[in-house]
Amino acid sequence: MNHLSVLYRGPLASCNYACGYCPFAKHTETPAEHQADADALTRFTDWVWLQRFEVSVLFTPWGEALVRSRYQAALSRLSTMPHVRQLAIQTNLSGKLNWLEGAERSKIALWATYHPGETEQQKFLDKCAELDGYGVRYSVGVVGKKSHLGAIEALRAELPEHVYLWVNAFKVGDGYYSAEDLERISRVDPLFEVNTRRYRTRGRDCAAGESVISVDGDGTARRCHFIERPIGNIYASDVRELLAPRLCSRASCECHIGYVHLPELQAESVYRDGLLARIPDPALWADPQALAAYLDRARALPVVGRAGGRRVESVTLHKAAPLV
Ligand code: SF4
Numbered sequence: 001m002n003h004l005s006v007l008y009r010g011p012l013a014s015c016n017y018a019c020g021y022c023p024f025a026k027h028t029e030t031p032a033e034h035q036a037d038a039d040a041l042t043r044f045t046d047w048v049w050l051q052r053f054e055v056s057v058l059f060t061p062w063g064e065a066l067v068r069s070r071y072q073a074a075l076s077r078l079s080t081m082p083h084v085r086q087l088a089i090q091t092n093l094s095g096k097l098n099w100l101e102g103a104e105r106s107k108i109a110l111w112a113t114y115h116p117g118e119t120e121q122q123k124f125l126d127k128c129a130e131l132d133g134y135g136v137r138y139s140v141g142v143v144g145k146k147s148h149l150g151a152i153e154a155l156r157a158e159l160p161e162h163v164y165l166w167v168n169a170f171k172v173g174d175g176y177y178s179a180e181d182l183e184r185i186s187r188v189d190p191l192f193e194v195n196t197r198r199y200r201t202r203g204r205d206c207a208a209g210e211s212v213i214s215v216d217g218d219g220t221a222r223r224c225h226f227i228e229r230p231i232g233n234i235y236a237s238d239v240r241e242l243l244a245p246r247l248c249s250r251a252s253c254e255c256h257i258g259y260v261h262l263p264e265l266q267a268e269s270v271y272r273d274g275l276l277a278r279i280p281d282p283a284l285w286a287d288p289q290a291l292a293a294y295l296d297r298a299r300a301l302p303v304v305g306r307a308g309g310r311r312v313e314s315v316t317l318h319k320a321a322p323l324v
């Protein structure tokens with residue numbers, strides 16, 4: 001093993017926005033809770049520093065972390081570590097970005113989500129322009145509520161062409177999307193279809209737990225955010241001893257941060273080093289055959305439900321997967 005991706009989620013669970021589809025909306029924390037999150041973050045960055053193999057990190061907070069100076073400092077610090085390959089964080093992009101001046105920006109990429117109703121489109125676009133000014137890569141996403149369709153199309157029209165705008169399927173029930181909705185969204189995000197399905201994953205190979213793990217604030221390591229059972233603790237043992245090829249034990253997998261680790265999907269062939277921040281490789285993005293092959297691989301996977309057209313089993317927003 002010469003490289004490990006870690007999805008880090010500390011105790012922080014708060015946000016400055018109030019999205020109706022999110023359990024962390026407008027939640028605040030006590031000073032003691034903030035301190036506990038800061039301590040956990042320092043411990044984690046110290047741990048990364050001590051590893052003797054390459055590490056990439058995707059921060060997947062329960063809420064908005066990038067408005068906090070401690071997360072900005074942690075990203076800056078990690079970015080200067082020679083053995084850190086890629087860093088990404090899920091953010092609503094509402095925070096200041098000038099901390100990027102002190103960071104090794106080539107290693108940082110942002111998973112930025114636009115929340116119509118919580119901010120103005122122009123304000124969000126200004127932040128995107130700031131990222132472009134810093135030369136920092138990013139993807140932009142929107143939760144695919146039907147009421148967001150106009151805002152999604154308007155955002156696509158204004159975003160720079162080089163920016164991938166993904167749409168997360170709003171998986172709330174039977175046939176939520178009409179054929180026309182699906183067509184409209186797919187015109188914006190040609191890979192949207194991949195996110196509309198709940199893949200039947202139990203018993204299938206998955207790299208989660210082998211080349212990518214999820215770690216929480218006390219160091220508990222899990223295969224992914226969706227399988228509760230820990231595989232160990234990174235502070236109690238050499239993480240390499242926790243890693244092994246495994247079959248998925250969950251009935252289904254429906255989030256990008258999960259299913260992209262299914263070897264059958266070969267998502268890395270589309271995203272390459274943009275995988276953690278959901279940024280397709282520009283060369284592959286320009287190759288219709290490569291994209292069509294990715295869609296075909298996704299279609300070949302068995303599903304337990306989908307958000308458009310056919311029956312979808314009841315789906316609720318997964319607490320472990322905030323739509324940041
Ligand atoms: S398929 Fe999804 S739920 Fe199963 S191990 Fe992989 S990431 Fe986890």
Ligand code: SF4
Nearest residue numbers: 015019022063323324
């Ligand atoms: S979806 Fe994201 S931006 Fe909206 S309230 Fe939740 S954490 Fe905040």
